[in-house]
Amino acid sequence: MTSTNLMPGKHVVVTDFDGGEGILVDLTTKKYYQLNETAMIVWKGLEKGKTTGEIAADITSSYEVTPDKAQLSVERIVDNFQTYKLLTAK
Amino acid sequence: MPSSIAQSIPPPGWFPVDAVVVEGRPGLQWMDMSGISLSEPFFQQTVERAKSDGTNRRELFTEFDSLLQMEKLFDSVQPTGFIFHSSRCGSTLVANACRAITNSIVLSEANAIDKLVARFITDAAEGGVKESLYSVFLRGVVQVLSQRRTGKEQHLFIKFACCSFAQIERIRRIWPNVPWLFLYRDPVETIVSNVRDIPAWLVDDDRRVLASITGRSPAEVAEMNLEELCARTIGSFFSTAHGLANDNGILLNYTQLSLPVISRVLSFFKASPSTKELETIACASQAYSKEASGKKTFVADTDAKQKLASVAVREAAAKWAIEPYQLLEQKRLAMPEERQ
Numbered sequence: 001m002t003s004t005n006l007m008p009g010k011h012v013v014v015t016d017f018d019g020g021e022g023i024l025v026d027l028t029t030k031k032y033y034q035l036n037e038t039a040m041i042v043w044k045g046l047e048k049g050k051t052t053g054e055i056a057a058d059i060t061s062s063y064e065v066t067p068d069k070a071q072l073s074v075e076r077i078v079d080n081f082q083t084y085k086l087l088t089a090k
Numbered sequence: 091m092p093s094s095i096a097q098s099i100p101p102p103g104w105f106p107v108d109a110v111v112v113e114g115r116p117g118l119q120w121m122d123m124s125g126i127s128l129s130e131p132f133f134q135q136t137v138e139r140a141k142s143d144g145t146n147r148r149e150l151f152t153e154f155d156s157l158l159q160m161e162k163l164f165d166s167v168q169p170t171g172f173i174f175h176s177s178r179c180g181s182t183l184v185a186n187a188c189r190a191i192t193n194s195i196v197l198s199e200a201n202a203i204d205k206l207v208a209r210f211i212t213d214a215a216e217g218g219v220k221e222s223l224y225s226v227f228l229r230g231v232v233q234v235l236s237q238r239r240t241g242k243e244q245h246l247f248i249k250f251a252c253c254s255f256a257q258i259e260r261i262r263r264i265w266p267n268v269p270w271l272f273l274y275r276d277p278v279e280t281i282v283s284n285v286r287d288i289p290a291w292l293v294d295d296d297r298r299v300l301a302s303i304t305g306r307s308p309a310e311v312a313e314m315n316l317e318e319l320c321a322r323t324i325g326s327f328f329s330t331a332h333g334l335a336n337d338n339g340i341l342l343n344y345t346q347l348s349l350p351v352i353s354r355v356l357s358f359f360k361a362s363p364s365t366k367e368l369e370t371i372a373c374a375s376q377a378y379s380k381e382a383s384g385k386k387t388f389v390a391d392t393d394a395k396q397k398l399a400s401v402a403v404r405e406a407a408a409k410w411a412i413e414p415y416q417l418l419e420q421k422r423l424a425m426p427e428e429r430q
Contacts, residue, residue: 013158015226023219023226025155032155034219 004052004078006087014043026086033084042077046087052078099159100150103239106231107137109205110151116209117153118202118231129189131182133200154223157230164237166246167195171359172270173249174258176327177291178283179275179344181249183375187352188247190370191361195236196247202231204251210260211302225264245361253291255327256303258334267338269359272331274418275344277324277411279395281403284320292320303327321406328414332421341422345392349375 008014011028020037035043038059045055056070065073081087103124110119123140130136140147171188175181182198189196197203206228214220236246254261255272262270274280284292293316294300297308304311304322311319335341340358342351349372356363363371399407 013155015158015161015230017222017226017229021222023158023222025158027155027159030153030155032219032223034222 004046005090006046006078006082007049007090008043008047009086009088012086014040014047016040024086026084029085031084033086038073039077039080042074043081045074046078046081049090098150098152099156099163100152102164102237104150105235106157106202107134107149108201109209109231112151115153117151118156119149119151121149122147128196128198130198131186132198154227154230157227157234160234161230164233165241166233167236167238167243168246169232169236169248169265169268170194170245170361171247172261172265172268173247174255174270174272174331175249175252176255176272176274176280176324176331177252177289178280179273180347181273183347184271184273184342184352184355185247185249186374187356187363187371188245188249188359188361190367190374191245191356191363192367193240193242194245194247194361195243196249197232197235198249199251200235202235203228203248204254206231207250207254207257207261208299210257212296212298221260225260228261229264245359247359247361251291252327253299253303253323255330256299258330270339271342271355271358272327272335272339273342273344274324274328274331274415276392276396277321277328277407277415278399278403279344279392280324281317281320281407281411282395282398285316285403286398288316292316292323315402317400317402317406318410321410325411325414328411328418332414332418335421335425341418341425343419343422 011026013025013027014022016022020040022035022040022043024033024035024043025031026033041059042055045058050058052074053071056067056074059065059070059074060067078087100120103122104120105123106118107121108119110117121137121140126136126140128136130139173181173184173188185196185198188194206224209224210221214224232248236243250261258270291299297311300319300323301308301311303326304319305326306322314322331341340355342355349368352371352375353363353368
């Protein structure tokens with residue numbers, strides 16, 4: 001199971017919107033990010049301290065997607081979060 | 091002017107009293123409203139009372155994102171019912187009746203709400219991230235304004251400014267299960283009222299909102315006389331109401347306003363009034379609904395308004411509002427009796 005030592009930054013607030021979607025706000029840069037359902041699952045998983053593997057497992061249990069594809073999606077989304085400096089080290 | 095720019099989160103008891111832009115940053119003007127009940131017919135009347143009560147209430151400005159940080163901090167009342175209207179048609183009377191329900195909060199045309207709704211038009215393309223953002227901010231503003239201050243509040247009624255009705259679909263996307271009312275009146279009488287006592291929305295320098303509602307360009311709106319602009323606007327409201335009225339919405343004509351009908355509306359909102367509350371509503375409905383003291387007497391003015399209608403008013407109504415009004419009336423009359 002792939003681990004992650006990253007967690008959502010304290011400078012970021014998240015809010016649910018429209019079913020499973022959400023909005024992230026980076027309070028430092030004042031930038032807003034709209035998250036689709038999958039990205040919200042990843043974000044919430046990271047909030048709970050889950051590994052990327054555990055988050056991918058959550059996704060495969062709810063959606064028709066192969067474990068490999070789910071893992072790839074989760075890692076890509078985590079990379080995006082990192083690119084935008086939305087995560088900090090645990 | 092805002093007294094300070096704050097990054098901190100306003101504490102409970104503070105309300106967003108306006109949506110403003112400070113130093114190029116859009117956000118909210120907050121005021122300490124501790125101990126102030128929302129008892130006036132309009133929210134901004136309450137704000138004015140609070141400002142002049144001699145307590146030198148503190149104010150501050152925050153950007154909209156403060157709402158997201160506050161969302162989970164407040165114990166708030168979820169919306170019970172929404173009141174939309176085509177202007178000058180008795181909606182304040184209905185809002186005042188809602189206020190008579192014990193443990194209710196009524197937010198009547200609060201600037202922070204209606205100005206955020208207007209931003210859907212002026213600053214948010216359909217389906218873009220800003221549309222979602224303003225939806226979240228709108229939800230947040232309502233959540234803060236409906237914070238429980240006594241712990242007993244059970245109902246939340248929101249009366250929107252008339253132009254907000256044009257954004258009802260976006261509002262319903264945020265609160266899909268909240269029942270709503272659309273109140274309207276004969277277009278000639280509505281236009282007469284609006285051109286005799288011109289409301290701010292009809293002469294707003296930012297023509298984008300009315301341009302969006304009427305389907306014309308801001309430049310074309312700027313060239314319209316008040317009669318035409320009002321007729322086109324209310325005609326658009328009637329068409330919107332005709333298209334959207336459903337099981338979760340009720341249509342109400344000014345001519346129907348009576349104690350039993352108001353009671354039925356409250357029941358539709360699942361806030362059935364008690365006998366005592368009905369007595370309060372009956373008493374309040376004798377007074378002019380928009381006057382804060384409640385001492386000015388209400389006078390039905392259908393005949394007077396018709397007599398005052400100029401040729402320009404009648405022509406504008408005939409050209410842009412009568413047909414959608416009649417279609418809406420047909421739709422209302424075809425609805426089940428309990429929802430007429």
